[in-house]
Each structure stands twice: as C-alpha cells, then as structure tokens.
Amino acid sequence: MRVALLAESFLPHMNGVTGSVLQVLRHLAEAGHETLVIAPRSGEVSADLHGARTELLRSVPLPSYPEVRVVFARAARLATILRSFDPDVVHLASPFVLGWQGVAAADALRVPSVAVYQTDVVSYAERYGLPHAQALVGAHIARLHRRATLTLAPSTASIAQLEDLGVDRLRRWGRGVDTDRFAPERRTAAWRSSVAGGRTVIGYVGRLAPEKQVADLAALADIDGARLVVVGEGPSRAGLEAALPSAVFTGHLGGADLAEAMAGFDVFVHPGESETFGQTIQEALASGVPVVATGTGGPVDLVRSSVDGWLYRPGDLRDLRARVADLVGDEGKRRAFGEAAREGMRNRSWDAVCRELVGHYEEARVLRPIDDRLPARAARPAGASPAGASVEPVAPADGGEAAPTRTSDAVGARTWRRYVALGDSLTEGLCDASRMPDGHFRGWADRLAELIAHADPGSALRYANLAVRSRKVGDVVTEQLGAALVLRPDLVSVLIGANDLVGRHCDPAALARDVEAVVRRLRDTGADVLLVTPFLPHRVAAHLFLERRFAVYAEHLRRVAAETGSILLDLQAKRRIGELDLWAADRVHLGSSGHRFVAYRAADALGVPDAEALAGLDAALHEHDPAVTGTWLGRDVLPWVWRRVRGRTAGDGLAAKHAGYVTVGGPGRARSRAETG
Known part of the structure; x- marks a missing residue:
C-alpha cells in the first residue's frame, strides 16, 4: 500500500x-x-x-x-x-x-x-x-x-x-507505546540522586504551554519529602520557573535520557484537561510509574483509578494534592500501582496499534467508492454510513481489494427531473461533432443529460442548455441565471470563467465571487448545483502564464462548493483532462473524447450508477473524432485575432442551443421535443 x-x-x-x-x-x-x-x-x-x-x-x-x-x-x-x-x-x-x-x-x-x-x-x-x-x-x-x-x-x-x-x-484508535524503551529497568540511582537527592520524585513530562495547565503543579510544590521535576520546553517555561522556584526544570529530553527520567519518577502527574489521549501517561505506566491525572478526556481511558494510579476531579487542586500525597507517603502502594501499570501496557505495543491502523486504511478504501457515488460528500449528514447503509470490509478469497457489502438500503443516485446547463462553448459542446450533422455539436452536458435519464429509465428528464460560445461570467450573471430560474430546475451545472481568465486583466477572486452569487441564488431555490472548475491543456506553451490564474480560480470555486453544499467536479485537479488527445485541434476546445471524459466524470460526481462501466463501453465502441484539415495558425489563430480586432466574439448573434426544455429518455424510445417550463 x-x-x-x-x-x-x-x-x-x-x-x-x-x-x-x-x-x-x-x-x-x-x-x-x-x-x-x-x-x-x-x-x-x-x-x-x-x-x-x-x-x-x-x-x-x-x-x-x-x-x-x-x-x-x-x-x-x-x-x-x-x-x-x-x-x-x-x-x-x-x-x-x-x-x-x-x-x-x-x-x-x-x-x-x-x-x-x-x-x-x-x-x-x-x-x-x-x-x-x-x-x-x-x-x-x-x-x-x-x-x-x-x-x-x-x-x-x-x-x-x-x-x-x-x-x-x-x-x-489509540497510540502505541515502546515498552522496550520505556521500562522499569531504565531507572537509575544516579539520575534520581542528581535531581532529588534521595527525595521522592514527582514528575511531569510535556510541553510547557497554557493548554497543559502545568501551573497547577504549584499545588504540589511543598509536599514533604518530595521534589517536583519538570521535563519539557515551551512558551510558558520562564513563567513556570518563577512560579515554581523549588522545582527542577530539565528542559527537553529525548531518547534514552527521557526513558531514564520517566523510570526515575516515583509519581507521574498529568494536569491537562484538554488531552485527547495522553501519550506521556502511557510512557509513565510502561515505565512502572503510577499516574495521577485529571478525570476527563484521554486519561480516563488510560488510568485505572485505584489500580495503577488516581484520577482526580477536574479543576480540584486540593484533590490533586491529596492523591499525589497519598502515593508519596506510601511506598508499598506506589510499588503495587507501578507493577499493575507495567502489566497493563504489555498489549499496547506500536506494532499492534499500527496493524490496527492498516485495517482502518482498508476500511477507508472500501468506503471511498461509495462516497464517490453520493453528491456533496462534504455535506454528508451525521450517521455511520451514507444513506443509512451499514458497510463492512469483506476480504476477497483471491486476496484482491476488499469490496463493500451493503446490509441495508442500497446507495443510489438522486433522481432529477429538470436539468439546466450554464456556461460557454465547452458546455455548448463546440467541436464535439461525433455522429452529428454538419454544423451541430453534442457536448458533455448533452451526454450527461442522457446518462441521468439512463439512470432512471422509467421517467423522462427535461433538459435545457443555455450555454453559448464566448460567454463570460458576467453573461451568466445577467442573462443565463434569470433564464434558468424561469425554468425552475432541480439540477444546474455551472462551468464558466475560462474566457475571463484568458483576458488581459483578470481578478480570479472577483470572478469567483460573482459565480458564488449565482450558485447561492440557485441553491436558494432548492436546486442542486454541479460546479465545474475550468482547465487547460498540458504542454501548450501559450498557456503557461495562465496556469496560476486557473489554479487560483479553481481554489476559490472549491471553497464556494464546500460552503454552499454544491457538488464539485474538480477537473482542474484531474491530470487526464489536460492530455492533448482529449482536445480538439485548436487546443482551446475539447474534442469528442474530451467531452465524453467530462460527461462521465460529471456522472460519477452525481452518483449516476454504472458511469465508469458505461464510460469504458463508450470508449471501446466510439469512432475516432472527425479529422480536421488546415494549419493551426490559419484555421484557428488568425480568425480569433481578426474577431478580437473587430471587437467581435464567436458567439455574437447566437442563441442558446436549448433555451427551453427538451425531453430526454423516459418510457419507450428516447424522444426530444421543445418545452418552455
């Protein structure tokens, strides 16, 4: 692994x-x-x-x-x-x-x-x-x-x-302890004499910081016959040395020095109330040292009160002092508690704990494909498993990757009835001419509509595509959003921004704020939003200076998706989308294979069943993209420059492909008819 x-x-x-x-x-x-x-x-x-x-x-x-x-x-x-x-x-x-x-x-x-x-x-x-x-x-x-x-x-x-x-x-999942390094045998008379001169040693090991509440040790400073020893470094050290003038501060210790110090304690004290675990408590117990710790948080699972130590009432320093004084004054009890402490740590080796960790890794590998079939993973409601499913990793007989077994409700895709696509030429489908009449294009959104309809063959999907080539974020705000709201969709895809990002002056953060306003307006209607990050082809020198803009914009869109509960299709993070075999000859638009790739990735994000299997079948059966003729300079660059000089765009005068709904799929053979709402 x-x-x-x-x-x-x-x-x-x-x-x-x-x-x-x-x-x-x-x-x-x-x-x-x-x-x-x-x-x-x-x-x-x-x-x-x-x-x-x-x-x-x-x-x-x-x-x-x-x-x-x-x-x-x-x-x-x-x-x-x-x-x-x-x-x-x-x-x-x-x-x-x-x-x-x-x-x-x-x-x-x-x-x-x-x-x-x-x-x-x-x-x-x-x-x-x-x-x-x-x-x-x-x-x-x-x-x-x-x-x-x-x-x-x-x-x-x-x-x-x-x-x-x-x-x-x-x-x-707890922590392991090195029972070879931390052991009673590490105790030496020389170390004890150097720090305590024959007195009983009350010890603390940890960061010297406010959250550790080391200042509470002041309640122990004057216990008869005892010396307080503090091991560690941190921002509170100077203040603690002033507050505890009779204590010995060793500074940071590691390796054999730490093991010797830990075993040299007679009582280990842990006052922090914010511990999720308490690794130093385990190390003290493994060293055969009884522990006095606050009765809250991680220590509750580690210290067996009256067996290998004491748990005192959180915040009660009088109780803390009484528990420590009890052990300081009773050598027999310290010895009995210490023996029980050492015995209790024998089965907490790091080897056993890490084997358990690998088991958790394997469980996560089982759960992840299920999450991939659910929209809005980041907004998953509380519960043991998605959609109420109880999932257990099952080891296959051939030793391959474990497969999930669902023992209750199956995890399936959500059903949508009205899907509207917003965007520019990528969503319009420019250059996806595979199996289309001359001058017509399919595009990833058209293909996605078919996949959504395929997921529920008993019902029809109403689909509109408001995208037009050369459109920018502002056009979505002022034109496409209003048209989409009239159609009252329950699913909207938004892929926009590339035409803004390639402009001379561009603020990716400001663009993302405008897109966020669109997404929030759609989410307020109850619609799900599939938010797609724009992307660039690899190995195109002309695009190198644009990569940072696209990356910054994509990062903002990730935040928007997380904060609005939208479904994110993060194509900018998928290296495959940049491979040139997915792009048309102009290196600006996707070819048919690229549109197929985006459609199936979008279907995956939405939880459409069997999307991966369908993608493989589609790729195997599909013909190669139509060949293009002419040179890149004459065919693509010069017409684009000429339009810019004249202040024109390729989308001038064009209307949306499907300004109203068309029907996709449904009982019987698929059909397509125009609708208005």
Whole structure:
C-alpha cells in the first residue's frame, strides 16, 4: 500500500503528533508499505524516516509558540504532490490548516482520507485567550472531519466530543507505546540522586504551554519529602520557573535520557484537561510509574483509578494534592500501582496499534467508492454510513481489494427531473461533432443529460442548455441565471470563467465571487448545483502564464462548493483532462473524447450508477473524432485575432442551443421535443 501522511507538525520539533508519525512510518516500512510525508519545513531533519519520501513545505511560526509551524499550501499544490506519489490512502495527522487543504486535495483526486484527531484545538483556543474563536474552530474541525472518509479518535471522550460536533464515521484508535524503551529497568540511582537527592520524585513530562495547565503543579510544590521535576520546553517555561522556584526544570529530553527520567519518577502527574489521549501517561505506566491525572478526556481511558494510579476531579487542586500525597507517603502502594501499570501496557505495543491502523486504511478504501457515488460528500449528514447503509470490509478469497457489502438500503443516485446547463462553448459542446450533422455539436452536458435519464429509465428528464460560445461570467450573471430560474430546475451545472481568465486583466477572486452569487441564488431555490472548475491543456506553451490564474480560480470555486453544499467536479485537479488527445485541434476546445471524459466524470460526481462501466463501453465502441484539415495558425489563430480586432466574439448573434426544455429518455424510445417550463 502507498500511504501519504500529512502532518501539521514535524521534525525537528518533537511532540505527540511527530512522535506518532515517526512510529507509523517505522511500522509501515517494516510491513512493506511505501510512504510519503508532507509537513512543515522548520529545520534540519536527521532522524531515520524509514525510507519515507518527504515534501517539506515552507512554513511560518506561531508568534506565541515558534516551535509550532503553520503551512499555507493550496489544495492544488498538494494535489500535484499527491498525484505524483499516487497514494492508496491519505493519512491526516492532527489536521487543521495543512490538513484542511490535504482533505480537499484527496477529495479532488478521489483518494480515501483517514483523519487522526489528536489535538483538542477547540480547548486550546480558550487556553490561549481566544474564547470567541471556539465556535469558529469547532465548526472548522467539524467540516474537516466530516469531509474525511474516516476519522480516528484516541479516546471515548474525544469520540463524544466529535459526535457533539456532528462528525460521523468515527473509529477508536489509540497510540502505541515502546515498552522496550520505556521500562522499569531504565531507572537509575544516579539520575534520581542528581535531581532529588534521595527525595521522592514527582514528575511531569510535556510541553510547557497554557493548554497543559502545568501551573497547577504549584499545588504540589511543598509536599514533604518530595521534589517536583519538570521535563519539557515551551512558551510558558520562564513563567513556570518563577512560579515554581523549588522545582527542577530539565528542559527537553529525548531518547534514552527521557526513558531514564520517566523510570526515575516515583509519581507521574498529568494536569491537562484538554488531552485527547495522553501519550506521556502511557510512557509513565510502561515505565512502572503510577499516574495521577485529571478525570476527563484521554486519561480516563488510560488510568485505572485505584489500580495503577488516581484520577482526580477536574479543576480540584486540593484533590490533586491529596492523591499525589497519598502515593508519596506510601511506598508499598506506589510499588503495587507501578507493577499493575507495567502489566497493563504489555498489549499496547506500536506494532499492534499500527496493524490496527492498516485495517482502518482498508476500511477507508472500501468506503471511498461509495462516497464517490453520493453528491456533496462534504455535506454528508451525521450517521455511520451514507444513506443509512451499514458497510463492512469483506476480504476477497483471491486476496484482491476488499469490496463493500451493503446490509441495508442500497446507495443510489438522486433522481432529477429538470436539468439546466450554464456556461460557454465547452458546455455548448463546440467541436464535439461525433455522429452529428454538419454544423451541430453534442457536448458533455448533452451526454450527461442522457446518462441521468439512463439512470432512471422509467421517467423522462427535461433538459435545457443555455450555454453559448464566448460567454463570460458576467453573461451568466445577467442573462443565463434569470433564464434558468424561469425554468425552475432541480439540477444546474455551472462551468464558466475560462474566457475571463484568458483576458488581459483578470481578478480570479472577483470572478469567483460573482459565480458564488449565482450558485447561492440557485441553491436558494432548492436546486442542486454541479460546479465545474475550468482547465487547460498540458504542454501548450501559450498557456503557461495562465496556469496560476486557473489554479487560483479553481481554489476559490472549491471553497464556494464546500460552503454552499454544491457538488464539485474538480477537473482542474484531474491530470487526464489536460492530455492533448482529449482536445480538439485548436487546443482551446475539447474534442469528442474530451467531452465524453467530462460527461462521465460529471456522472460519477452525481452518483449516476454504472458511469465508469458505461464510460469504458463508450470508449471501446466510439469512432475516432472527425479529422480536421488546415494549419493551426490559419484555421484557428488568425480568425480569433481578426474577431478580437473587430471587437467581435464567436458567439455574437447566437442563441442558446436549448433555451427551453427538451425531453430526454423516459418510457419507450428516447424522444426530444421543445418545452418552455
């Protein structure tokens, strides 16, 4: 399997996310899988990445926490990186900024994504003095994880939190622990003497940041016979050293030094209330050290109160002190709790956890084709599976890819009765002359109408095509939108903008705002909207300077689709659309094969059954596109220049192909007759 891992943070900054990614890389490599890491670049990476390829992207530090880096990479760039790697699954490690673009890129490439919820960003917003941002952050987290094919959460508390946000497709997946590295045998008298001089050691390991609530350790500073030892770095260190003058601050420790320190503790304390899991708790337990942790969030699943530690009442520092003092004063209890802690970690190895992770990858690969048959994947309502289906991966006897088994309602395409196409020459169908009389064209929208009608042979589809060659976004706003509203469609396709983008002066963001207004007006009527991103052919030198414009415009349209609940056909992200064999000789319009490609991709996006099979059959049976004669300069360029000089366009004086409805399909033989509404 080929796995692409997108991580919000990475080496050289070590934290829980980075540590988990490194463990996953190691175990995937040992199992024979290929990996790619996409992450922020923040310094030299010298660690063993176990053969993983890397794409480290330019990043900027958070002002209040420079060790944390943020990548602002567009989904189109990530899609290009992913396309070259050709992953079977995209693993999103603690996704937020980079992860949002990553899930969009995975969607564009129709690759399953597995989002690993590892950081309680909602609570972090409050801890960093941004309480008014909590609702916005929560909404962003909900959108992101609903868009992912599958979400893995590390604890029952984090699953409940995500469920409250409306996230579905949740699976429990914890973290492994290195029981060889973290073990009671790492305990040394020399280390203990150097930090505590024979006193009982109360230890903490983690980031020194507000969300970790390390300041709560002040309640333990004067327990008789004990020394507080704080391991870690972070933006709060200076303030904590001032508040805890009797504590020992070691700074960051890693490798054998961290293992020695962890085993050298007598009691491990974890005060943070925003933990989705608590990896350092596992490491302490594996080291045979009893744990006192807050009774909320991830620690609830890790600490067995009165067996290997204590859970204290969240926010109750008197209870925290009492629980720690109980263990400090009772060596026998510490020893019994420590033995139980070590025993409880024996079955939580990273090897076992990563085998479980691969199983989740396989499940996501089963679910993704089902999602591809549903419109508006990003707006999928909460529930275990689409359309109420219960899906389980079934291993085939021949060892091939597992296939889904639906045990309840079948997942099918939505039925539409009135379809209207808006756009320019691409939607009009220019150059798709295959099997048409001279001077007439079919086009992808005509073909899509036939596919929609094919999906429901018992009913007819009414279809109008208002597209006219050379039209721009402004023409859709002022002319085509009004005409479409009169027809009261329940499905509208919108492919527009290429003629604006090739102009001398162009603002892709402003164009996208105009398109967004059109889409919102249509959505307000209850119609579904199929929003299509414009595209360019590859290897055409004249188009090189236009590529950035098209990419920026497409990124805005992706946002519009997500925010309006529209169905996105992201052709700009599909490399195949740029191959020259799909284009007409003018390298401006699609040929018949290109229109067939777009029609079947659109049918896929709409969930039309058997679209892929029909596409293969169509390609096998279809004749080659009609041959063209003449040179490109004389046949295409000079007439275009001459029209521009005269202030004319190829669409002047032309009306829409189907200004009113025509009927496609229905019982008996297909028919076509004009209608008005």
